[in-house]
Amino acid sequence: MPSESIFAGIHEEFEELVQKAHRARVVIVSPSLLMLSIQVIQAVLKDARMREQAHVIQGEVMRLMEDVGRLDERVRKLQSHFAQANEDVRQIITSTEKVTKRGERIGALELGAIAGGAAGTAESPATASSATGSLRLRVVDGED
Numbered sequence: 001m002p003s004e005s006i007f008a009g010i011h012e013e014f015e016e017l018v019q020k021a022h023r024a025r026v027v028i029v030s031p032s033l034l035m036l037s038i039q040v041i042q043a044v045l046k047d048a049r050m051r052e053q054a055h056v057i058q059g060e061v062m063r064l065m066e067d068v069g070r071l072d073e074r075v076r077k078l079q080s081h082f083a084q085a086n087e088d089v090r091q092i093i094t095s096t097e098k099v100t101k102r103g104e105r106i107g108a109l110e111l112g113a114i115a116g117g118a119a120g121t122a123e124s125p126a127t128a129s130s131a132t133g134s135l136r137l138r139v140v141d142g143e144d
Helices: 004-014 015-023 031-108
Strands: 124-130 133-139
Touching: 004 015, 004 031
Parallel strands: none
Antiparallel strands: 124 133
16 A cells, blocks of 8 residues: 555455455555565565575584584694603603713713722722623822
């Protein structure tokens, strides 16, 4: 109908015409009802399109979740590699500290092989054994 007043007049005075239109599946609307009807139809069509695409969206979400799961697994694996590398570095530092301390101890001693040493001197020979052989140490008094 071209105006709200004509629409109201038809509904008030021509009830038989409104019933006939209804049976024929014709909707008589005013300008404001026409706009509202168009908006409702658009919303219904949009909802129908969304429902049609719901399975596609769900499939994409499932693939996304699989990707996130793989990413989580890879990050955890990388984290364990970093932890192992950190532990290896810690062990290397411990080993280098031990080697350094042994080197300092060895440097503090006067080493010499006793090959037919002089008898009657104030030296006291000592022998240290290791997995690679034995080492003879000679401790010398400061009187020489």
